[in-house]
Amino acid sequence: MEAFKNAAGKPILLHMVKAIRENKAFLGEVDGLIGDGDHGMNMAKGFTLFEKRMSEEISFSDGLDQLGTILFSEIGGSMGPIYGTIFMDMAAAAEDAEDIGLPLFADMLEAGLTGLQGIVEAQVGDKTLVDTLFPAMDTLKHGAEEAASFADTLKTMKTAAERGRDSTKDMVAKFGRSSRLGERSRGVLDAGAASCCLLLQAMADGMLELLEGESA
Structure with a gap:
């Protein structure tokens, strides 16, 4: 198993x-x-x-929990609590797992999305990071169900996130400050969706490097 x-x-x-x-x-x-x-400033600060x-030796799940805690408690704006919740719930889903394969990573992303939807009402189509996170998670879940290659599914997930x-x-923004603009919010990327894509692709790239190392 990969x-x-x-x-x-x-x-x-x-x-x-x-x-x-x-x-x-x-x-x-973008914002x-x-x-x-x-x-960008708030995310970079966090x-x-x-x-x-970060300690010298830290696991992926422990790092996500620490990152989530910092973002949730120390970063201003709405994105601190949003990303904090996603990462902490992803970490909780791993439960100190020794190995992380496709099924577990899919469950982790699903837990992050579920946690997010527990604090915000945004759905796909509302011009938020959910529009990036859901298709990425859905791609992983389908890959896990079909027992697909972890590496190949990560590459597909990167495209789905984009x-x-x-x-x-x-889309027209329905949440946050940009929702006040109504139709004027159309024609511009959502900043949260953009940062979520960057993070998902970074995760995938890091995992692909580790998987290549495992198979070498």
Whole structure:
């Protein structure tokens, strides 16, 4: 069975940190078009704090829990609690698992989405990060059900996340500050959907590297 060691998951976390820090300006620009423009700054602040506090040896699930706690409690705006909830619930779903394969990672992402929908009412089509997160999770669940290759499914998930992100451009915002703009919010990507895509793709890239190492 294709899987990576949970205890060896620190590189995945570092991929996530790098993705947010390198795209701080991009996320700020996207958010600034229909929001208050602080999404990149807030996300970079949270991920930088996490990187500074990360222990030398940390598992993927423990790292997600620590990252989620920092974002939930120390980052302003709505995205801190949103991403904090997603990551903490993903970590809880892993329950100190020794190995993480496709079925477990699918369950982790599903737990994150379920946790998110426990605090916000956003659904697919509402121009939020749900439009990125749901299709990514759905791709993983289908892959797990079909006993597909973990690596191949991760690559498919990256594409699904991109399509989900891009779909928000033609939507009208129904939540957050941008919802006040109504039809004027159409034609612009949702910043949360953009950052969610970056994070999912970073996770996938980190996992693919670990899986390649396991098979070498």
